[in-house]
Amino acid sequence: xxxxxxxxxxxxxxxxxxxxxxxxxxxxxxxxxxxxxxxxxxxxxxxxxxxxxxxxxxxxxxxxxxxxxxxxxxxxxxxxxxxxxxxxxxxxxxxxxxxxxxxxxxxxxxxxxxxxxxxxxxxxxxxxxxxxxxxxxxxxxxxxxxxxxxxxxxxxxxxxxxxxxxxxxxxxxxxxxxxxxxxxxxxxxxxxxxxxxxxxxxxxxxxxxxxxxxxxxxxxxx
Numbered sequence: 001x002x003x004x005x006x007x008x009x010x011x012x013x014x015x016x017x018x019x020x021x022x023x024x025x026x027x028x029x030x031x032x033x034x035x036x037x038x039x040x041x042x043x044x045x046x047x048x049x050x051x052x053x054x055x056x057x058x059x060x061x062x063x064x065x066x067x068x069x070x071x072x073x074x075x076x077x078x079x080x081x082x083x084x085x086x087x088x089x090x091x092x093x094x095x096x097x098x099x100x101x102x103x104x105x106x107x108x109x110x111x112x113x114x115x116x117x118x119x120x121x122x123x124x125x126x127x128x129x130x131x132x133x134x135x136x137x138x139x140x141x142x143x144x145x146x147x148x149x150x151x152x153x154x155x156x157x158x159x160x161x162x163x164x165x166x167x168x169x170x171x172x173x174x175x176x177x178x179x180x181x182x183x184x185x186x187x188x189x190x191x192x193x194x195x196x197x198x199x200x201x202x203x204x205x206x207x208x209x210x211x212x213x214x215x216x217x218x219x220x221x222x
Contacts, residue, residue, distance in 0.1 A: 005033075005039070006046050007196075007198050007199065010053065010065075011195055012029060012033055013029065016028070017068045017070075018068075022070065023065065026044070026060060026061075041060040053065045054145060054146070066091055067189050069087045071085065073085045073149075073150075074150075074153075075088065075091070075105060076106040076107070077106075078103065079095075079104070080099075082099070088148075088151075090132065090152055090184065090185055093105070093182050093185035096120045098190070102120065102122075116154060118154065128179045129156070130154050130155065130156060130178040131177060132155070132176050133155055133174075134175075134218070135173040136173060137220075138220065139222065174216065187211065188205075188208055202222070205221060206221050
């Protein structure tokens with residue numbers, strides 16, 4: 001399967017979800033790329049095999065197209081008259097990088113009972129004191145990417161993270177200030193609406209982690 005065609009399909013998916021808030025059908029993708037439905041579905045499978053998106057098991061139907069979620073999650077992102085589901089704190093900040101305008105992320109503190117609104121104004125996090133907990137090392141992201149995203153949550157303090165890990169029987173991972181995750185999101189997702197979108201190589205992904213100061217063993221991809 002031609003990688004250039006795969007990248008073109010992924011770009012059209014990104015742009016469609018950004019514009020409409022939901023995914024295009026495979027027929028629409030075929031029409032938008034002057035290709036056949038079979039060619040589109042083969043490209044989707046190749047993209048899924050290469051961890052560029054997630055399909056519903058046993059189908060060629062889009063499930064997750066990072067940074068966008070296509071089913072309800074703990075993260076609801078709004079900007080102007082546009083709105084989307086995000087997969088996690090990192091992904092939701094990734095959506096905010098694409099809007100180039102003020103954005104609100106509606107979620108729950110610790111993923112539990114207390115509502116939280118993360119605001120981005122003038123491309124700056126309004127309240128920079130929050131922390132993001134990554135329980136799962138980077139190299140294990142795609143062991144179960146849905147699980148990875150569901151557990152990448154926002155907290156007010158490291159003590160809250162310690163309590164959360166104990167309460168849910170979860171090992172503590174890496175704690176990252178939200179402003180650092182914002183810098184990560186800008187580099188990771190900032191070009192996703194460019195027509196020349198290309199899937200990251202592991203080497204490029206590692207460079208991004210390093211460039212924002214994520215250099216511990218936790219962030220090593222090999």
